[in-house]
Amino acid sequence: FQSSQKEAIRVKEELRKEVECLRADLQQVREDRDQSVAQLNTLTAELATYSEQARKSSKDSELLRIKAAAFEETCSSQQEQIETLQKQLAVATEKLKHADVTAIEAMTGYESQKETIKDLEERLAYAEFQIIEADKLRKKLHNTILELKGNIRVFCRVRPFLSDTDSNGQEEAIISYPSSVENAGRGIDLMNQGQKCSFSYDKVFDHSASQDDVFVEMSQLVQSALDGYKVCIFAYGQTGSGKTYTMMGKPGRDQKGIIPRSLEQIFKTSQSLESQGWKYCMQASMLEIYNETIRDLLAPGRSSSEMPGGKQYTIKHDSQGNTTVSDLTTTNVFSTADVTSLLEKASHSRSVGKTQMNEQSSRSHFVFTLKIFGSNESTGQQVQGVLNLIDLAGSERLTKSGATGERLKETQAINKSLSALSDVIFAIAKNDDHVPFRNSKLTYLLQPCLGGDSKTLMFVNVSPEASSAGETLCSLRFASRVNACEIGVARRQTQSKSSSDNSNRLSYG
Numbered sequence: 001f002q003s004s005q006k007e008a009i010r011v012k013e014e015l016r017k018e019v020e021c022l023r024a025d026l027q028q029v030r031e032d033r034d035q036s037v038a039q040l041n042t043l044t045a046e047l048a049t050y051s052e053q054a055r056k057s058s059k060d061s062e063l064l065r066i067k068a069a070a071f072e073e074t075c076s077s078q079q080e081q082i083e084t085l086q087k088q089l090a091v092a093t094e095k096l097k098h099a100d101v102t103a104i105e106a107m108t109g110y111e112s113q114k115e116t117i118k119d120l121e122e123r124l125a126y127a128e129f130q131i132i133e134a135d136k137l138r139k140k141l142h143n144t145i146l147e148l149k150g151n152i153r154v155f156c157r158v159r160p161f162l163s164d165t166d167s168n169g170q171e172e173a174i175i176s177y178p179s180s181v182e183n184a185g186r187g188i189d190l191m192n193q194g195q196k197c198s199f200s201y202d203k204v205f206d207h208s209a210s211q212d213d214v215f216v217e218m219s220q221l222v223q224s225a226l227d228g229y230k231v232c233i234f235a236y237g238q239t240g241s242g243k244t245y246t247m248m249g250k251p252g253r254d255q256k257g258i259i260p261r262s263l264e265q266i267f268k269t270s271q272s273l274e275s276q277g278w279k280y281c282m283q284a285s286m287l288e289i290y291n292e293t294i295r296d297l298l299a300p301g302r303s304s305s306e307m308p309g310g311k312q313y314t315i316k317h318d319s320q321g322n323t324t325v326s327d328l329t330t331t332n333v334f335s336t337a338d339v340t341s342l343l344e345k346a347s348h349s350r351s352v353g354k355t356q357m358n359e360q361s362s363r364s365h366f367v368f369t370l371k372i373f374g375s376n377e378s379t380g381q382q383v384q385g386v387l388n389l390i391d392l393a394g395s396e397r398l399t400k401s402g403a404t405g406e407r408l409k410e411t412q413a414i415n416k417s418l419s420a421l422s423d424v425i426f427a428i429a430k431n432d433d434h435v436p437f438r439n440s441k442l443t444y445l446l447q448p449c450l451g452g453d454s455k456t457l458m459f460v461n462v463s464p465e466a467s468s469a470g471e472t473l474c475s476l477r478f479a480s481r482v483n484a485c486e487i488g489v490a491r492r493q494t495q496s497k498s499s500s501d502n503s504n505r506l507s508y509g
């Protein structure tokens with residue numbers, strides 16, 4: 001028993017050891033299992049991550065596929081474009097080649113055209129020179145014809161719209177110019193109350209004509225005063241139509257009017273004639289006729305230009321057709337500057353009034369006279385010329401001027417002298433035996449200019465305004481009558497020294 005007990009204990013010990021071993025194994029297996037479970041969890045988590053990534057990648061790859069498809073489409077369309085462009089390039093290259101050839105041809109053509117242009121320019125310059133020369137000749141011939149016809153010349157000048165007083169050209173134009181060749185530069189059409197009235201004169205200056213353009217046309221006439229002719233230039237027209245602008249102008253080289261330009265020319269030419277032996281002596285006088293009274297604008301040392309003691313200046317014509325005004329101041333002048341200062345003096349003395357039509361309206365007739373005495377030492381020739389430059393008072397009718405009182409008296413006096421002027425013109429035009437020169441101071445003073453042996457030019461100044469159409473029509477009609485007046489062929493006042501020694505001297509004064 002004991003041995004069996006021992007055996008049992010031994011077996012039990014062995015079994016216990018075996019159990020322990022098994023327990024250790026079990027423990028090992030459990031740890032392995034836990035490790036495997038942990039690994040499994042990790043792998044499961046990784047699998048989930050990979051699955052997520054795979055899903056994303058699949059989405060991305062889908063997007064990429066779409067994009068790739070789009071790119072492919074773009075590529076294929078670009079390929080098409082490239083093909084088209086290549087074709088176009090080929091065509092353009094072909095064209096360029098062609099253009100190169102053309103350019104070379106054009107270059108050659110250009111060179112030859114340059115030559116042609118140069119040649120044409122030279123011919124044009126020569127033609128222009130010929131035109132200028134021909135124009136000078138035309139003017140000269142025209143003047144000669146007019147002188148031979150013996151008519152009073154008439155130039156018409158239309159002033160531009162004035163920005164401060166006129167309607168600025170907004171209204172319909174009432175003045176137009178015929179385009180026919182025969183009337184170019186000579187015709188003028190006026191629309192008055194729906195009717196077109198056409199006139200033509202020796203020259204018509206439109207609103208764009210400069211002072212220079214105007215003077216060019218009359219410089220020869222002015223020149224003839226130096227040759228011993230009586231020259232009379234007067235401006236007629238309603239108030240504000242541009243008479244003073246035409247005759248006197250405004251300060252500034254380009255704005256100078258006929259009076260300063262004529263004097264400049266006369267002094268310049270007289271100086272250049274000195275080389276041919278001519279010596280000139282010039283005397284200027286200036287008067288105005290205001291309310292039928294003559295005023296001496298150069299009266300020395302008197303505040304008033306009227307004669308003291310109520311004496312009147314009287315106009316006299318001698319048998320030679322020379323005009324003198326008694327007691328009128330005449331001043332020797334030697335240069336344009338002398339005359340300029342006299343003109344300034346005269347402008348201070350002038351009567352300037354106001355009417356509704358023109359704030360600075362000249363209400364008197366202004367007469368500038370330059371007597372020219374020339375003698376030639378070497379030839380013994382003597383000449384006596386006269387230059388009368390006259391700015392008449394405004395010709396508007398009484399109703400239009402809106403004048404009352406003192407102004408009404410002035411307007412009536414102006415109207416009287418201007419209507420006396422038109423009576424004289426009508427009498428001359430009709431060849432009447434009696435011409436009423438003595439009916440006004442103005443007409444009596446102008447008798448030699450209107451009655452013959454003088455070169456006379458009238459400016460008819462007109463305004464472009466529709467509101468002045470009636471006055472413009474009156475002025476243009478009057479001017480046509482004046483233009484029709486034959487006053488005879490102008491006579492040159494000249495004589496040789498030998499005859500003057502025979503007590504037939506020219507009167508100097």
Ligand SMILES: Nc1ncnc2c1ncn2[C@@H]1O[C@H](COP(=O)(O)OP(=O)(O)OP(=O)(O)O)[C@@H](O)[C@H]1O
Nearest residue numbers: 159238239240241242243244245358361362393394
């Ligand atoms: N051709 C022109 N170019 C530019 N301005 C002009 C022209 N003619 C006239 N004028 C302007 O028109 C206005 C009126 O002209 P102007 O004084 O010469 O008229 P008028 O006929 O002499 O008037 P009045 O009878 O009152 O003396 C002035 O301001 C003048 O400067």
